[in-house]
Amino acid sequence: MAEVGSPNSHQPVEIDYMELDTIIEEQFNRDKENLIMILQAIQRKYNYLPQASLIYLAEKIGVPISKIFGVGTFYSTFSLEPRGKHIISVCLGTACHVRGAQRVRESIQETLNIEDGQTTEDMRFTLESVRCLGCCSLGPVVRVNDDIHGRITSDMTGKILENYN
Numbered sequence: 001m002a003e004v005g006s007p008n009s010h011q012p013v014e015i016d017y018m019e020l021d022t023i024i025e026e027q028f029n030r031d032k033e034n035l036i037m038i039l040q041a042i043q044r045k046y047n048y049l050p051q052a053s054l055i056y057l058a059e060k061i062g063v064p065i066s067k068i069f070g071v072g073t074f075y076s077t078f079s080l081e082p083r084g085k086h087i088i089s090v091c092l093g094t095a096c097h098v099r100g101a102q103r104v105r106e107s108i109q110e111t112l113n114i115e116d117g118q119t120t121e122d123m124r125f126t127l128e129s130v131r132c133l134g135c136c137s138l139g140p141v142v143r144v145n146d147d148i149h150g151r152i153t154s155d156m157t158g159k160i161l162e163n164y165n
């Protein structure tokens with residue numbers, strides 16, 4: 001796997017306002033009742049909720065920006081910080097922990113040269129720890145995006161991550 005260097009410095013992304021209009025107006029009728037679904041759609045596009053997009057959204061649907069930030073910070077599925085193209089979730093729940101999840105996480109940290117919660121400089125990966133992914137019998141479990149990888153050992157992680165470009 002290529003060296004990825006230090007964690008990213010959170011460069012702002014370019015916002016495509018025409019695409020935002022499509023999401024806000026065409027898909028969700030500019031309806032504030034659809035706020036959470038609009039935020040989900042924005043996060044699907046950028047992998048996080050860019051601040052500029054939230055300010056734009058607030059104006060478009062007539063909801064105070066403070067409320068939109070409040071929703072963005074309340075739900076753990078939303079991120080206000082840039083995240084990588086691929087989200088790696090290492091389960092540190094009890095069943096995975098006793099089977100060596102900590103060593104698996106350390107191996108990923110070493111491979112990617114990032115700490116828990118950080119994103120690689122090339123914006124390819126974000127690493128996060130979670131508590132139970134609901135498939136304890138497969139532990140230790142690592143999820144990459146929607147893919148579940150079970151019975152992982154620390155020497156398998158590099159090979160798995162190579163599949164995500």
Ligand code: FES
Pocket residue numbers: 091092093094095096097131132133134135136137139141
């Ligand atoms: S404890 Fe890891 S999947 Fe349940």
